[in-house]
Amino acid sequence: MTFSWTPHRFAGGALALDVANSVILRFDPARSVDRFAEPAQLNAFAKAAGEFSAERALFGTPSAVPKPNQASFVAMREAIDRYFRAFVKNEETSLFLASLLEAAAVMLRIGARGSLETETAHSALRLLSDTERKRIRICGNCGWLFIDRSKNRSRIWCDMTVCGNRVKAARHYHGRKDRLP
Numbered sequence: 001m002t003f004s005w006t007p008h009r010f011a012g013g014a015l016a017l018d019v020a021n022s023v024i025l026r027f028d029p030a031r032s033v034d035r036f037a038e039p040a041q042l043n044a045f046a047k048a049a050g051e052f053s054a055e056r057a058l059f060g061t062p063s064a065v066p067k068p069n070q071a072s073f074v075a076m077r078e079a080i081d082r083y084f085r086a087f088v089k090n091e092e093t094s095l096f097l098a099s100l101l102e103a104a105a106v107m108l109r110i111g112a113r114g115s116l117e118t119e120t121a122h123s124a125l126r127l128l129s130d131t132e133r134k135r136i137r138i139c140g141n142c143g144w145l146f147i148d149r150s151k152n153r154s155r156i157w158c159d160m161t162v163c164g165n166r167v168k169a170a171r172h173y174h175g176r177k178d179r180l181p
């Protein structure tokens with residue numbers, strides 16, 4: 001199956017969350033897919049971020065993560081996901097925050113200016129401000145992290161046109177099935 005970085009895959013609203021969301025269905029290890037496991041997809045992500053990320057005005061098109069930095073970049077991605085997911089769930093986050101700050105520090109130390117790894121680190125640090133952090137949600141369908149920028153803070157889907165509709169369709173389907181004898 002061919003894969004491309006579509007606008008939907010940048011529904012996080014912040015580069016750091018889009019990076020975290022490169023793992024599909026994290027909550028389901030049997031079906032989970034790491035889009036960065038494929039080097040070509042990791043490289044293509046930087047260019048797509050320049051086109052689709054909500055924060056693209058801040059960084060333009062970041063340069064791809066050079067091979068020697070890729071393992072640390074993926075480690076930072078995991079630290080981003082762990083910390084913000086735990087924060088949304090109101091869990092204990094001190095150690096996760098420490099790991100995130102350490103991972104971001106590594107990237108800022110070794111990453112080139114304007115590269116995907118340094119821009120992602122900056123994005124994660126911006127999200128730590130209380131106004132941003134309190135708007136982060138976990139999508140009720142796919143489990144992605146996203147920023148709820150709606151006026152009444154009522155978004156439950158990362159992307160209404162994808163996840164919202166899928167859930168509606170599933171409800172419709174189950175509703176019909178329930179009525180069968």
Ligand SMILES: [Zn+2]
Nearest residue numbers: 139142158163
């Ligand atoms: Zn979703």
